[in-house]
Amino acid sequence: MEKEQKIYIAGIGAITPVGKNAEMTFASVNARINRYQDSGYFTESKQPVKMALVPPDALPDINETPAIKGYTRWDRHLLQMAHVAMIDAVKNAKIEKPVPLILACPQHYAKWPHQLPENFVKCLIEQSGVVVDPELSRTVQTGRAGILDALQIAFKYFLDTDAETILIGGVDSFQRPELFRGLLEEGRIAIQDNFDGFTPGEGAGFILLTRNKSNAFKQDKKNACPLVRLSNPGVAQENGHMYSEQPCLGDGLTNAFKQTLGLLNGSKINHIYSSMNGERFWVKELGAAISRNQSFLSDDYQLVHPADCYGDLGAASGAVLMGIAAQNLMAQQRKMHHLVCCSSDNTYRSAVVLAQETQANSNKPVPQSKDTIQQEYT
Secondary structure (H helix, E strand, O other): OOOOOOEEEEEEEEEEOOEOOHHHHHHHHHOOOOOEEEEEEEOOOOOEEEEEOOOHHHOOOOOOOHHHOOOOHHHHHHHHHHHHHHHHHHOOOOOOOOEOEEEEOOOOOOOOOOOOOOOHHHHHHHHHOOOEOHHHOEEEOOHHHHHHHHHHHHHHHHHHOOOOEEEEEEEEEOOOHHHHHHHHHOOOEOEOOEOOOEOEOEEEEEEEEEOOHHHOOOOOOOOOOOEEEEOOOEEEEOOOOOOOOOOOOOHHHHHHHHHHHOOOOOOOEEEEEEOOOOOHHHHHHHHHHHHHOHHHEEEEEEEEOOHHHHOEOHHHHHHHHHHHHHHHHHOOOOOOEEEEEEEOOOOEEEEEEEEEEOOOOOOOOOOOOHHHOOOOOO
């Protein structure tokens, strides 16, 4: 692993079934608002299937350029969601030089192949108007763990280039009929008679990163709200993944934990934000990783899994979780450390620690109103 760097969050953006932006998503998750709804899909026995969908009125119009002529309805939907979250992430930032964009895309399923168009990032840049360097931009396609793969790439960019800011993000939707039907046939979708399934969701999340503390995101500019710093992420692979014949022993997630938790220097994790979606497979895996890294956790750590509110966000999971964790950290008075972890249906596992860092030249206490107190749930 590369040496530890000080990288901060400079902006947070999201669109989810429970929020048209990152702030609304954070508030809705805190209030445990659930946005499951009838999807229009039915099982063979005519049972309705629920999904969690973004508000249609939150999506912008598509710029009808020749470049997107061959886009499917799904491709266009992802472009719209990514546009919203991307704008949300950079709305308070002064971007004078084109920034690299590293985008986590939906996982490729061999049974139900459909990858995003090769020009998706280019069209996203044109659609959003954000000043992005297309030559330094790239995509990763590792599912829920993708955003932390993107973060690892961003850390390397910060080491190897003079980039001051880098934009990472993820977008996904299970509103793809062949994929949805396939997962339903596999028994993975939650329905009335299946208690070991997940509710498909959709959304996008983006995080603007900076190496310059003065550019870091300040939730409350009038007071000494803490900055949020990211550790080097831990990225590993699990041989016993969802579609493997080998048993899942939790080794991949355990190793991802160890890589990033090893940089804590004696601090303890107060919250774990997980991409768990309701399937027992992920509960067992996370349990193994937690038990093997118990020494890094505080005695009263909280486990947060917001898929209970907005469904499974796929490749958008990690960025949205990081945004929620960061907003929670900025609202706290006492120093805390949060761990975000993601597991993909295939081999990829990842984790990262988010920590507070006090702004310089300010001794004022961090404000915390009733409206910003985190309501935890397990």
